[in-house]
Every structure is written in structure tokens, then in C-alpha cells.
Amino acid sequence: MSESGRAQVRAWRSYAVLGTVAIAALFAVAVSRSIAMPLAVAGAILVAAFAVYFGTSRRNVIGNVAAPESARETKGLSGAALDILEVIDDPLLVLDDSGRIVFANRASKTLVGPDAGGKRISAVLRTPELLETVERILAGGGPENVAFSVLVPVQHHYEAYVACTGGRLILMRIRDVSAIRRAEELRADFVANASHELRTPLAAITGFIDTLRGHARDDPSARERFLEIMSTEAGRMRRLIDDLLSLTRIELNEHNPPAGEVDVVAVVRDAADALKPLADSDRIRLDIAASPALPIVGDRDEVTQVFQNLMHNAIKYGRPGGEVRVRFGRTHAPSRRDSGMQAFVSIEDEGEGIPREAIPRLTERFYRVDVKRSRERGGTGLGLAIVKHILNRHRGRLQIESVPGQGSIFTVFLPAAPDGSN
Numbered sequence: 001m002s003e004s005g006r007a008q009v010r011a012w013r014s015y016a017v018l019g020t021v022a023i024a025a026l027f028a029v030a031v032s033r034s035i036a037m038p039l040a041v042a043g044a045i046l047v048a049a050f051a052v053y054f055g056t057s058r059r060n061v062i063g064n065v066a067a068p069e070s071a072r073e074t075k076g077l078s079g080a081a082l083d084i085l086e087v088i089d090d091p092l093l094v095l096d097d098s099g100r101i102v103f104a105n106r107a108s109k110t111l112v113g114p115d116a117g118g119k120r121i122s123a124v125l126r127t128p129e130l131l132e133t134v135e136r137i138l139a140g141g142g143p144e145n146v147a148f149s150v151l152v153p154v155q156h157h158y159e160a161y162v163a164c165t166g167g168r169l170i171l172m173r174i175r176d177v178s179a180i181r182r183a184e185e186l187r188a189d190f191v192a193n194a195s196h197e198l199r200t201p202l203a204a205i206t207g208f209i210d211t212l213r214g215h216a217r218d219d220p221s222a223r224e225r226f227l228e229i230m231s232t233e234a235g236r237m238r239r240l241i242d243d244l245l246s247l248t249r250i251e252l253n254e255h256n257p258p259a260g261e262v263d264v265v266a267v268v269r270d271a272a273d274a275l276k277p278l279a280d281s282d283r284i285r286l287d288i289a290a291s292p293a294l295p296i297v298g299d300r301d302e303v304t305q306v307f308q309n310l311m312h313n314a315i316k317y318g319r320p321g322g323e324v325r326v327r328f329g330r331t332h333a334p335s336r337r338d339s340g341m342q343a344f345v346s347i348e349d350e351g352e353g354i355p356r357e358a359i360p361r362l363t364e365r366f367y368r369v370d371v372k373r374s375r376e377r378g379g380t381g382l383g384l385a386i387v388k389h390i391l392n393r394h395r396g397r398l399q400i401e402s403v404p405g406q407g408s409i410f411t412v413f414l415p416a417a418p419d420g421s422n
């Protein structure tokens, strides 16, 4: 009989007792001549009514909480054990010896759905690796770890530990390892990309060394030209190594908030002075707006690196003969988490702009819209990744707007220093 059926029988039993007591009381009143007897009977009815009432309430409690325990116990698991499994935040499944799910904890619901109980494991997780493991364990095999992936709705990677409990049940503990996998893939991609970026200039340099040793040995003009190219390639390698080291250092420090105070207006002016020769060679005018000091809490070298990278990009990808405009301001922080004021600096160029779909990827390491153009302009593909990590450390953010064919605006927001926020 089901648990709700059993509860119903108990309820009817209580009503029957109450009914019998009431009929007995009426009978007693009818046959007795003194008032004492009906009073005693009324008292008895009252006591019976209380007993039934509390019996029913207790039954409700049992119906909600304890009753499933007896049902659970038929599956060989105590309520306490299930309560423990329920709160574990990794998906956990318990299967019986026919491969049916007898228990699925809360954390497993996104993986196996809300109604997995009673279904065969093969009906909810159709991954051959996992099912074969379950079969081996059902056949008496020892505990196993198995890796598997679920492709829909989004690809997720899991690792499961599957073991027989000794009581003919199978415990399956599953861990979502997608984030770890993704980090491993990113690291592997990063090493591959970095090696590739270094290998290209290195190949050029070794090639020219061979040429200079061979047929260009006695050709002074070729020698000069090749040495010039070798120097450019060596410069590219040096910039790449500098950017790689910078990125690693910033990443290592990312969870240490900066402590100093920096005026972003002064930092931008210094960066503009340093970049003036590059701007001049492209006939680009740097227009830095007049502004009072804008103090922020930050690391001067890192904040300088942010504005140098962004202004350098505006020059590199700007319109030769055009203008790069830098504007400053203060605004309220957009979220409640960052209460107070923010300083912002926007850097606007008149270059070719950025396709809309490329904007979210610009801060990825080695991502370039046009690899050839970036290389020609001495880019490493790491500048905006460095900017992103520095801003993360400073609890700032970068906003990128662009109209292809017209130009781009890169705006940096940084929390204003406490003194400047009132």
C-alpha cells in the first residue's frame, strides 16, 4: 500500500474511535438519570477528541517527514543517510541492483531532471562510458572513476565516482569539472599561441643569419637591409616577452587590491608625452581635454600601462592625419556594490573601427581583428588583456564602443579615491 493510502486508513481509524465514543456518550445520557454520568461521559468525549486531534496532527507530521523514511528504508537507506546525501552540493545518485535510481539529491536535478527517481540510469544519462561502468559494478566490479561529457543544452564535463555500497546499492558521486577543463584548455592554448608568436620572429632572424652567412655575405646593402629586419623582429620578440611577463605579474597580483593614490589626469598626460613621437609619425594629433585632478586608488605603474596601451592602440588603429581625443569625467558607480563615485577617461579615435561581433573578444589574449595589421603596427595581441587584468585588480571596467568606418571609443571607469568622492 502507498504511503498516502496508509495515512488515510489511520485517519478513518481515528474517526471511528471518535464516533464510537460519541454514540456511547449519547447512549449514557439517554439511559442515566443523574447529571454526573453525562458530565463524566462529556469529559471522556473531550479527552477522546483531544487524543484524536493530536493523533491526526502527529500523523500529518509523520506524513510529511517521517513517513517517507519507512518508504526509504525499504530501499535500504535510512532517513538520516538520505538527509546527509541530500545536502551534499555535488550531484549524487543511488541505484538499486537493477540499475534503477532510488535516490537523486537536489544537486543532481539539473543533470538528471526533477523526476529521476524510479527511472533506469540509462534513461536519464545516456553516456556509454558511465553506463558501462555501472554494468561492471553491477556485475561485482570494484569502485571506478569515469569521465564523461554531456553535450546538451551546453557542453559540460563531469567526473563520476561509482561504487557498490556493500548493501546491493550503487552510489554515484558526480563532479562538474567543466571549469577546470576550460582552464586547462585555455592554458594549453595560451602556451601554443605564445610559442607560435615567438617562433615567427625567431624563424625570420635565423633565416636572415643563414642568408648573411651565405650569398649576402659580400653584399653590404643587403646586409644593412637584413640587419634592419632582424632588429625589428628582435624588437617584436622583446615586446612579446615583456607583455607575457607583465601579464603573469599582473595576474599573480590580481587579488591584492592596490593601495596608492594616483591622479589619472596626470598619468594620461605623461602617457601622451611618451607617445607623442609615435603620434607625430602618423600625423595624429593628441587632444587631451583640460580637467582638474581625478584621484583614484591605484598602482601608478599599472594605471600608466592601461592608458599607454589604450592611447597607443588609438594611434596604431586610428586614422593617419586624424585626431585622438581624451576626455575625463566623474560619474556615479553603476552598481550598489561599488557605492560612491567613479572617475572615467574616454579615448576616442577616428580609425576603421571594430566589427560589433569582435568587441566582446578584444580582451582575450592574442585575439586580433586583423592579425597582419596588428603585426605590421608592432602589436602583440596582449595589450587589451593586460588592460582587463589591471582593471580587474583596480575594480574598474572597460567599455568599448565602435562604429565601423568611423572610429572607436574606449572608456575606462575606476573607483574615485575617497577624498574625491564627496
Ligand code: ADP
Pocket: 309, 313, 314, 317, 318, 349, 351, 352, 353, 354, 362, 367, 368, 369, 370, 374, 375, 378, 379, 380, 381, 382, 383, 384, 385, 408
Ligand atoms: P595588439 O597588440 O594587436 O594591438 P591589443 O590587445 O591591444 O593587441 O588589441 C587587440 C585587437 O583589438 C587589435 O589587434 C585590434 O584588432 C583591436 N583594437 C584595439 N584597439 C583598437 C582601436 N582603437 N581601433 C580598432 N581596433 C582596435
